[in-house]
Each structure stands twice: as structure tokens, then as C-alpha cells.
Amino acid sequence: MPSVTYVDYQGQSTQLELAEGMxxxxxxxMNGIEGIEGECSGSCACATCHCYVDESWVGKMPPMSENEDDMLDGTASERKDNSRLSCQIKMTAELDGIVIHMPEEQG
Structure with missing residues (x-):
């Protein structure tokens, strides 16, 4: 299974293997990673799963939808060029090893 590394705001990292499509x-x-809330359960309606895609992965990301772009305008932490909603990034073999960073706050 492909892996993802979640890096919290303090720099602590956790690597997990996720099934493709998750x-x-x-x-x-599902794995109790703090820093991603997902209040809307992944329906791209809140921005509480805001993350920063590691710069080395930005060019490998699938395109952002217009809805995701709009939701990112309402994040609690600063929106950056590498901001994405983690509910809109599906794990694939091509994203094996991706690293995402959590913002200071959500909600």
C-alpha cells in the first residue's frame, strides 16, 4: 500500500500506509492524527482538513477543483500556494511517499 507522512505543526511526523482511493x-x-478535523466528513464543505503539501510533491498533485479552491479561501490558518484540502486528495500509487504538513489551527 502507498504511504503518506503527516507532519504536525510542531514538526512531529507520522507515516501511515493507506489503501488506494482513501x-x-x-x-x-481513522488513525487519530491530530491537526486534521474533517468536520464535513470529506464533502468539501468546511476546510477543517486544510493541509500544506510538501513542496517536493506540489507538481505531482491532481488539479484542484473550483469548489476546493473556494473552500481554501476560508481556512483558519494562512492559505499558501501549497494549500490543499486533504479530503480532496485520494491516495494513489503515484502519490506513494507524499508528505503533508498540518497548519497551526483548523476550524
Whole structure:
């Protein structure tokens, strides 16, 4: 299974293997990763799963939908060029090894 590394705001990292098709938000919530809340359960309606995709992975990401782009305008932490909603990133073999960083706050 492909892996993802979640890096919290303090720099602590946790690596998990996720089934292909599972979102990075689902993986975080199911495994108790702090820093991703996912209040809307992945329906792209809240932005509480905001994350920063590691710069080395930005160019490998699938395109962002217009809805995700709109939701990112309402994040609690600063929106950056590498901001994404983890509920919109599905794990694939191509994303094996992806690293995402959690913002300071959600909600």
C-alpha cells in the first residue's frame, strides 16, 4: 500500500500506509492524527482538513477543483500556494511517499 507522512505543526511526523482511493483526510481521522478535523466528513464543505503539501510533491498533485479552491479561501490558518484540502486528495500509487504538513489551527 502507498504511504503518506503527516507532519504536525510542531514538526512531529507520522507515516501511515493507506489503501488506494482513501483520502488523506480519511486516513488521518481513522488513525487519530491530530491537526486534521474533517468536520464535513470529506464533502468539501468546511476546510477543517486544510493541509500544506510538501513542496517536493506540489507538481505531482491532481488539479484542484473550483469548489476546493473556494473552500481554501476560508481556512483558519494562512492559505499558501501549497494549500490543499486533504479530503480532496485520494491516495494513489503515484502519490506513494507524499508528505503533508498540518497548519497551526483548523476550524
Amino acid at each position: 483520502t488523506l483526510m480519511q486516513g488521518a481521522v
